[in-house]
Amino acid sequence: MTLEEIIRHLDAEVILCQHAPEKEVKHAFAADLMSDVLRLDTNEVMLITGLAHPQVIRTAEMADISTILFVRDKTVTPGMIALARESGVTLLRCGQSMFQACGTLHAAGLQPVF
Amino acid sequence: MEFNYHIEGGDFSRAGSASSEIKKILKQLNVDSRVIKRVVVALYEAEVNVVAHAREGEMRVMIGVDVIEATIADKGPGIPDIALAMQEGYSTASPRVREMGFGAGMGLPNIKKNCDRLDIESVVNAGTTVKMTTFFTG
Numbered sequence: 001m002t003l004e005e006i007i008r009h010l011d012a013e014v015i016l017c018q019h020a021p022e023k024e025v026k027h028a029f030a031a032d033l034m035s036d037v038l039r040l041d042t043n044e045v046m047l048i049t050g051l052a053h054p055q056v057i058r059t060a061e062m063a064d065i066s067t068i069l070f071v072r073d074k075t076v077t078p079g080m081i082a083l084a085r086e087s088g089v090t091l092l093r094c095g096q097s098m099f100q101a102c103g104t105l106h107a108a109g110l111q112p113v114f
Numbered sequence: 115m116e117f118n119y120h121i122e123g124g125d126f127s128r129a130g131s132a133s134s135e136i137k138k139i140l141k142q143l144n145v146d147s148r149v150i151k152r153v154v155v156a157l158y159e160a161e162v163n164v165v166a167h168a169r170e171g172e173m174r175v176m177i178g179v180d181v182i183e184a185t186i187a188d189k190g191p192g193i194p195d196i197a198l199a200m201q202e203g204y205s206t207a208s209p210r211v212r213e214m215g216f217g218a219g220m221g222l223p224n225i226k227k228n229c230d231r232l233d234i235e236s237v238v239n240a241g242t243t244v245k246m247t248t249f250f251t252g
Contacts (some may be wrong), residue, residue, distance in 0.1 A: 034215030039224055043147075055162075055214045058130035062137070062158040064151050079127070089136070090143050 001025055001110045005069065006046070007092065008081050008107050009102055012069065015091035016084050023069060025043040029113045030102050036084050042113045048105075054080050061087040071098045116138075121164045121171040121237040123190065123235040127213065131164040132173045135156040136184075143177070145250060153182050153248050156228040159162050160222045168209045168241065169189060180250045185243060200226065 004021035029074060030048040031037050037047060037059050046067040047060055052074035060068055061083075067090045070076060076091060084091050094101055106112070117139065119132035157173070164171035168190025173194045175184045193199045200222050207217025226232050229246040236242040 003210060008158065032215060033218055035218045035224065038159060039227075043151075049204040051215050053214050054127065055161075055216070058134070058158065059215070061134060062130070062154045063148070077152070 001105070001108065003090065003092075006069070006105060006107070006110070009104055010069075010092075010094040010096060013095040014090045015070075015093055016081050016089075018085070018088050018090045019066060022098070023066075026107060026111060027113045028069075028110050030098055037063055037065070040113060045113060047108075048098060048101055050074060052076055052080070054083055056080070057083040057087060059088060060084075060089050066090060067092065069094060069101065071096055072103050115177045117159055117175045118195040119173040119175075121161055121173060121186075121188070123165060123166075123167070123169040123171070123188070129158065130158055133161050136175055139177070140182075141251075149250050152228040153184075156246055156248070157184055157186075158223045159225045159228075160246070162216055163221055163244075164188045164190070166207055166216065167188050171241075180191075182248045182250075183245070184247075185245050187241065189241045192240055193234070193236040193242055194238050196234050196236060 003023045025046045026044055028048055028071045031041050032049055032051040041065045045065050048069045057080050060066045070093045093106055095109050120156035133154050156224045168188035171188030198204055202223045203219040205217050211217040229248045231247040233245040240242045
């Protein structure tokens with residue numbers, strides 16, 4: 001699934017785009033626990049999270065995650081955006097709950113990590 | 115090459131900045147991306163531990179031809195029982211740390227998973243020193 005398809009399926013807002021809309025996103029992982037994210041061995045994962053904190057961006061940077069989707073219209077601060085810009089991470093935001101966003105994307109073909 | 119960074123305890127706005135710098139350096143050195151990920155995940159976990167638990171700490175990273183050796187030494191409460199701290203799920207993290215997505219008792223086990231050699235020395239009420247070695251060859 002491409003980034004633009006993800007955006008279309010969720011009517012998501014693009015907070016910071018650092019990749020082409022045609023960029024392929026093969027897997028997604030949903031977590032509010034960054035320790036779980038840091039244990040992933042898979043690369044090219046989109047992180048779906050309800051946690052809005054600069055350490056989410058840092059975690060993505062360390063785990064080679066290039067896209068973060070914030071659910072439930074979480075507030076993304078200018079500091080988080082600046083950190084994401086520096087780290088090359090694309091930031092999306094949608095109004096749906098974590099469960100709804102995951103269900104929609106999975107039904108549309110986005111695969112889990114495991 | 116040797117790089118040194120100061121880590122301030124409790125300063126979550128800067129947590130991860132030292133690990134981020136090391137990631138940039140390793141990318142410039144064209145180190146394999148899988149090795150970079152292992153190294154920086156382990157460094158980041160250790161850096162977050164210092165911010166979460168200690169008053170301050172120092173990260174020293176030595177990059178050799180085929181190996182990275184990192185030492186993270188902090189001044190803080192120390193770890194009374196290292197074997198217990200290595201068990202998944204054991205944590206003494208504050209609610210504030212948990213709100214940021216950490217403190218689930220997975221940090222030290224994840225550091226061990228992501229390096230080839232791990233040595234931890236700790237003195238209660240003095241501090242903890244974590245030494246991690248990762249070979250580029252995996």
